Amino acid sequence: MDLRNFGIGSPIFSMIEDMLDFPEDQQESKSKNNPSRAYVRDAKAMAATPADVVEYPNSYVFIVDMPGIKASEIKVQLENDNVLVVSGQRKRVKEKDDKDGVKYLRMERRVGKLMRKFALPDNANMEAISAVCQDGVLTVTVEKMPPPEPKKPKTIEVKVA
Secondary structure: OOHHHOOOOOHHHHHHHHHOOOOHHHOOOOOOOOOOHHHHHHHHHHHOOOEEEEEOOOEEEEEEEOOOOOHHHOEEEEEOOOEEEEEEEEOOOOOOOHHHOOOOOOOOOOOEEEEEEEEOOOOEEEEEEEEEEEOOEEEEEEEEOOOOOOOOOOOOOOOOO
């Protein structure tokens, strides 16, 4: 492959630059169409956070794996009145003997941000949302609003002229 065409101003270089973690102050305001680092970080977090969504007759249940995160460190938020956002961050455990030459030989468990976003349907009751975390699994229950009562037909009296 000829790399002479991939100079510093090339789109390939700027995409790679966005994927790397350069400090924000090193980047001048660039007018490019690449996704921001925050967007890429959030996309990676969402792809790495498995979830199940179950619909029951009276509720929606979101089951999200949040391994290694304490319940007090998990955020469950409602954005834009209908987007359920579940997030947390798993930090790398510092070994007590790090200074004594201990090092990881393999690191497969993900560390970093975990996040999922769910667009809630129109019949979701935004005032009745509960969340429970047990054994690293977060269960968020969103109650459904009762269906609207069918409108009774209005009877109009017919007068004799």
